[in-house]
Amino acid sequence: MRNGKQIEKKDKTKQKIKQNVNQAFVLGILILPGIFVIFPVIILITGSFMDQYELKEYLSPIFMENLSYVSWKLMPDYPSFGNYKKLLFQDPSFFILFWNSIRMTACILGGQLLVGVPAAWAFAVYKGRAGKILFAFYVVLMLLPFQVTMLSNYLVLNKLFLLNTQKAVILPAIFSTFPIFLCYGGFRSIPVQLFEAARVDGAREWNIFLQIGLPLGKTGILSAIVLGALEYWNMMEQPMAFIDDKSMWPLSLYLPEITWAKAGYAFCASFITLIPAIFVFAMGQDYLEQGIVYSGLKE
Amino acid sequence: MKRGKRIRAFIIFMAPSFLGVVIFVILPFADVMKRSFTTAVTGNFTGITNYIIVFHNQAFLIAVKNTVKFTLICIPLLVFIGFLIAMPLSGLKNGGVVKSIYLFPMAMPTATIVIVWKMVFYKEGFINLVLTEIGKWTGSWGEVHTGYLDTDAAFWVLVCSYIWKNTGYTVVLWLAGILGIPSELLDAARVDGAGKYKRIWYIILPNLKSTLYTIVILSFLNSFKIYREAYLVSGAYPHKSIYLLQHTFNNWFVNMEFDKMAAAAVCTGFFLLAVILLLQKVWDRDEV
Numbered sequence: 001m002r003n004g005k006q007i008e009k010k011d012k013t014k015q016k017i018k019q020n021v022n023q024a025f026v027l028g029i030l031i032l033p034g035i036f037v038i039f040p041v042i043i044l045i046t047g048s049f050m051d052q053y054e055l056k057e058y059l060s061p062i063f064m065e066n067l068s069y070v071s072w073k074l075m076p077d078y079p080s081f082g083n084y085k086k087l088l089f090q091d092p093s094f095f096i097l098f099w100n101s102i103r104m105t106a107c108i109l110g111g112q113l114l115v116g117v118p119a120a121w122a123f124a125v126y127k128g129r130a131g132k133i134l135f136a137f138y139v140v141l142m143l144l145p146f147q148v149t150m151l152s153n154y155l156v157l158n159k160l161f162l163l164n165t166q167k168a169v170i171l172p173a174i175f176s177t178f179p180i181f182l183c184y185g186g187f188r189s190i191p192v193q194l195f196e197a198a199r200v201d202g203a204r205e206w207n208i209f210l211q212i213g214l215p216l217g218k219t220g221i222l223s224a225i226v227l228g229a230l231e232y233w234n235m236m237e238q239p240m241a242f243i244d245d246k247s248m249w250p251l252s253l254y255l256p257e258i259t260w261a262k263a264g265y266a267f268c269a270s271f272i273t274l275i276p277a278i279f280v281f282a283m284g285q286d287y288l289e290q291g292i293v294y295s296g297l298k299e
Numbered sequence: 300m301k302r303g304k305r306i307r308a309f310i311i312f313m314a315p316s317f318l319g320v321v322i323f324v325i326l327p328f329a330d331v332m333k334r335s336f337t338t339a340v341t342g343n344f345t346g347i348t349n350y351i352i353v354f355h356n357q358a359f360l361i362a363v364k365n366t367v368k369f370t371l372i373c374i375p376l377l378v379f380i381g382f383l384i385a386m387p388l389s390g391l392k393n394g395g396v397v398k399s400i401y402l403f404p405m406a407m408p409t410a411t412i413v414i415v416w417k418m419v420f421y422k423e424g425f426i427n428l429v430l431t432e433i434g435k436w437t438g439s440w441g442e443v444h445t446g447y448l449d450t451d452a453a454f455w456v457l458v459c460s461y462i463w464k465n466t467g468y469t470v471v472l473w474l475a476g477i478l479g480i481p482s483e484l485l486d487a488a489r490v491d492g493a494g495k496y497k498r499i500w501y502i503i504l505p506n507l508k509s510t511l512y513t514i515v516i517l518s519f520l521n522s523f524k525i526y527r528e529a530y531l532v533s534g535a536y537p538h539k540s541i542y543l544l545q546h547t548f549n550n551w552f553v554n555m556e557f558d559k560m561a562a563a564a565v566c567t568g569f570f571l572l573a574v575i576l577l578l579q580k581v582w583d584r585d586e587v
Contacts, residue, residue, distance in 0.1 A: 026387045027397065034400040036463060040407070040415040047414075061423035069428040070418055115315045122312035126305050134313075141324060143516065143575055145523035147548040148568045151334075151560045152327030154552070175319030199300065205308045234408040236527050237545075241552060255410040256531045263414070270411035281406035285399060292468045293475045295517060 043072065044274065047267030051080040055263045062260065083268035093247075094269060101250040101273075104166055104239075105232040109225055111174030117221060120183030121209055124217075125195065138177040146237045157242060168242035173232065178295075179224035185294025186220015187213060223291025226284035233277055328568075335561035349562035359547050359563060366544040369454070369525070373461050374518050380462060381469030381514065386499065388470065389477045398474070402467035409527040416532055420447040420456055448533055454540040460528045465521055469514055476510030477503060512582045516575075 047055065054077055061068045087094050123135055153172050154163075162168045190212070198208050214221075236252050243249060251273045258266040281288070338345055353359055384401065388394045419425045427443045434440035447456050480503060488498050526545035529537055535550055536542075544567065551560040 023391055027391055027394070030384060030388060030391075030394070030397045031400065034397075037400050037403050040412045043415050043418065044411065059418070062418070062421050069423050069431070070421070070425065071428075072425075115319060118312040119316035122309045126309035126312065128302075128306065128309065131309055131313075134317075138320075140572055140575055141320065143520050144568060144571060145520075145545075147523070147526075147545050148564050148571070149324065149328070150548060150552060151557060151564050152324065152331045155330055156323055156327040172323050175316065175323050177316075177320070180316065205304075209312070230406050234410070234527075236409065236530075237549075241549070252408050252410040256413055266414050270414060273408055274411045277406045277408055281403065285402065288402065288405075289398070289471050292471045292517075295513070 041274070042074065044267055044271045046072070046074055046076060047264065048083055048271045049079045049081070050076045050264055050267075051078050051082055052262075052264050054078055055267075059260065059263055083264045087265065087268050087272065094272075096247060097249060097251050097254050098272070100166070100248060101233060101252065102276075104169055104235070104250055105229060107166075107170045108173045108232050109228050111170065112176065112179045112224070112228060113221065115174055116177075116179040116224070117183050117214075118209070120180045120220070121187055121213055121217075123180070123184050124187035125213075138180060142177045142181065150237075150241055153238075154241070163242055164244050164248075166243065166248055169235070169238045173235075173238070179228055182224040182227065182291050182294045183217065183220040185291075186217035186223070189219070190216045219287065219290050220294055222284065223287040223294060226280060226287045227291045227295075229280045229284075230277060230288075233280075331561045332565055334557060335565045337558070339556065339558035349558045350566070353559050353562045353566070356559065358542070358550075359544075359559075361539060362542055362544045362547040365454070365540065365542055369457065369461075369543065370519065370522050373458055373522055374515060376458070377462055377465055377469055377518050378511065378514055380466055381473050384466065385470045385473030385477060386503075389474055398467075398470065401470050404464045405467050407464075409531060413528070413531040416456075416460065416528070420532070422446045449538050451538075451540045453533065453538045456532075457525055457529055457541050461522065461525050465518055469518065472510055472514050472517070473507070476507045480506045509582065512578065515578065 050058075058071050058073070061070050123131060123138075127135065157163050157168045157172075162171065194212055194216075195208055198212060203211075234252055235250060239248075239250055239253055246254070251269070255266065255270055255273060258269065334342075335349055336346060337343060337349075384397075388397055391397070417424070422444050424447075426447065427445060430443040431441075434443065445452065447453060484502055484506075485498060488502050493501065523545065526543060526549075529541050529543060529546070530549075533541065535546065535553070537546070548560060548563065551557075551563070
């Protein structure tokens with residue numbers, strides 16, 4: 001009897017070990033493609049610490065047309081902070097562009113929340129038959145690519161005398177319908193009975209929105225902020241079309257303009273541009289995932 | 300809640316957004332529709348001439364072909380790869396790291412990695428270096444000097460960078476779908492003697508139809524953003540194989556050919572509308 005129990009126990013531990021080994025194996029295989037994700041970041045970081053002579057040696061095959069290949073070292077032979085020094089202390093233009101990016105992203109997100117959160121609340125709580133049709137219309141608007149609306153954007157911006165200003169990028173983006181669906185997802189996850197109870201207690205709709213909706217639906221709002229921050233930090237099509245003056249450009253447009261001759265500078269600027277994105281990603285990954293799920297547009 | 304009160308609340312909360320949409324989207328798009336029937340400069344009514352010109356425009360036709368080809372290859376591939384990763388991941392206890400790794404490219408601004416992409420795909424870049432080393436090692440081929448960006452291979456470079464950037468959210472969506480399936484269903488199937496693959500085929504997949512719809516819609520939305528990579532790596536006039544609809548629109552815009560642009564925008568807009576409605580219909584029918 002006792003023997004039997006022992007054997008059973010042994011079998012169980014054996015099974016457990018087998019399961020753990022299995023799990024570790026699967027984990028290992030799934031992490032493997034991570035190399036492709038880490039690789040560009042490592043190149044950027046190491047490149048930003050190389051001086052121009054070392055970079056020239058590694059990269060010359062690209063623009064010299066001789067038949068050797070690019071090479072790279074994970075540890076620079078002559079590590080140097082020269083590029084960072086030049087970028088951060090000797091070149092005011094980089095700062096201007098950096099703030100351009102920050103300002104545009106912040107203005108767009110702020111505006112989107114002011115406009116989009118109430119709209120999401122309206123869809124989530126007060127949607128009737130007409131609201132449903134409008135909702136479907138908003139879904140279509142969300143899915144139209146920029147190129148289809150580019151001309152109509154241009155026409156209205158031209159009429160309002162906003163071309164070649166940063167407002168030309170900010171204003172249309174504020175009325176994007178994408179964040180509405182993320183906030184909508186958050187509001188829909190609140191049980192309706194809460195609103196009913198508040199109404200019975202005599203609360204006004206505005207107060208229900210501020211005191212129940214906003215605090216309980218904040219996941220949706222935060223995920224709209226995280227997804228929006230990443231999206232608008234990476235914005236290219238709109239400023240490229242509507243802003244001619246390079247001093248008003250965001251960083252994302254300026255980086256590709258740097259030539260191979262200044263490769264070290266480019267690596268450095270790219271890495272600094274990447275830092276805020278990494279920061280937002282690290283802080284908001286949970287909301288990012290939640291947002292992706294909310295964007296599923298389930299009614 | 301009374302109907303009148305509900306409607307009033309809806310209008311008040313909706314008003315700022317709706318006004319903005321009317322001013323920035325609906326009115327100007329109506330203007331674009333009007334312009335698609337007139338000449339660019341004088342504004343004379345020309346009937347459907349613009350549409351005829353657009354549909355005989357070589358650049359536009361190539362662009363449409365490439366864009367459709369790109370979408371038809373990328374979306375099924377992405378859906379499949381995402382599922383292939385999400386399925387084993389759903390069984391892991393600590394799969395958080397894996398999710399982070401796949402999601403991270405979504406956070407990387409395109410402009411920051413273009414310099415690395417160029418180093419990888421140029422004639423003298425890393426891929427050819429690796430291929431040459433493999434060739435030397437196995438002794439089966441010599442030095443490789445394929446250009447990836449100025450040949451037909453450019454198309455596949457775009458496909459790869461699309462997959463690279465978008466796998467993350469596909470995995471997250473599949474995972475959410477898989478973990479949302481009631482475990483009783485799976486347990487019942489297991490008790491009935493269904494093996495792992497049978498469970499995937501008969502229980503998991505049929506329960507993921509709405510997830511599939513979401514993934515297809517979102518990857519479609521994001522497929523238009525591949526223009527950034529294409530533009531940054533090869534400029535406004537890239538190799539023929541990656542000349543996309545987005546390039547056409549942009550070049551028309553730069554050259555102020557607004558009549559063609561208007562006609563093309565109207566066509567593309569209504570085509571997309573039809574696709575979206577069709578997808579929704581297919582999905583709704585399966586729900587019932």
